[in-house]
Amino acid sequence: MCQLLSISRQGYYEWVKRKPSQTKLRHQFLEKEIKRVYEENKGRYGSPRIALQLYEEGIETNKRVVAVLMRKMSLCAKGYHHRISSYGQPKAIETAVKENFLNRQFSQDAINAIWVTDITYITCTDGRLYLSTYIDLATRIPRCFKVSHHMN
Template identity: 45%
Template sequence: MLEGARIAKYRFIQKHAEIYPVRLMCKVLGISPKGYYEWKKRRKSQRAIDQEILEEAILQVYKEFKGRYGSPRIALELCKRGLFTSKNRVARLMQRIGLAAVSYRKRSRIGRKPKGSGIMDNLVKRAFEAKTKNTLWVGDITYLPLQHGFLYLATYIDVFSRKVVGWAMSTRMTEQLVIDAFLQAVGRERPSAGLIVHTDRGSQYTSRRYQSTLAAHGAILSMSRLGDPYDNAVMESFTKR
């Protein structure tokens, strides 16, 4: 295993150690508990910790605005949220993470996709309760920082058991990533038709391929409101540092 990937997994386990058993996460991620605890004893510098926090905040803003913000607007948004930084530092970290603002071209109205296409209603409405397993899943994407770039991790959690039912990792944050995680979950759990799958409005989840895949397995899509993390609180508690 590449050292960068191993460290990324150690960081992921450390982040969620208060939520899930360490040994279980080590087993899922294919690493040794002994290696994790040895890594944990090493101290990180405050600079490294601050950079990780800033990188995660940058990625969060980037996702919220669907990649439309470049470094100046992301820096401004972070300042509004109380995380003061410069556009130059944001630009350097975006380059390190592998993020770039999506260029926008004005299109002709003829044949243009309707506004809001692919966005589904919020069927959950913060009522994260289920009477039986595999009736409500929640999903999201987080990232594992490497020495050069990131690994992206897509997960689905069963609200009834709080169990991670499916996951997938990739160096790219694409629709295939969330599809792979969903198919893994379906292969393991064999849910009945009518399963509700709740996510945010990221482009991966509004894509036709993703939604067609879920529909083919009888799943019903639900989505949070724009920029409201409490609408997917179960996943936010899982992915939050």
């Protein structure tokens, strides 16, 4: 194995017996503390706030070291989503839904009196296509259609 890696046997055994450095030991300690603070705050704290809390607890570190260790442990803070006030504004569904004139009476005798529409999604290799058709209820024949890459 040493020949394959082109290192001496003595160098390999020195590496195996070597004690962890002070920096490595400190990082192991900080990783446990960062994980503790992160879980205490339900994943909401990022590296600046964790570093500040650790400093307040008497553990001296900076936010860059905390950020590097958090990245190593795959920890990231949950983002904050601002709520948009919708007070006094009409709901989208209330403005989009119209009165039901058909009342589920789909059998009609008069040709071209009532048309209905539908949108169908067609999945292709290069994306999705949208097929919009207008159908006459009396003859059940599509009167017109449009195929598009966008829904509008």
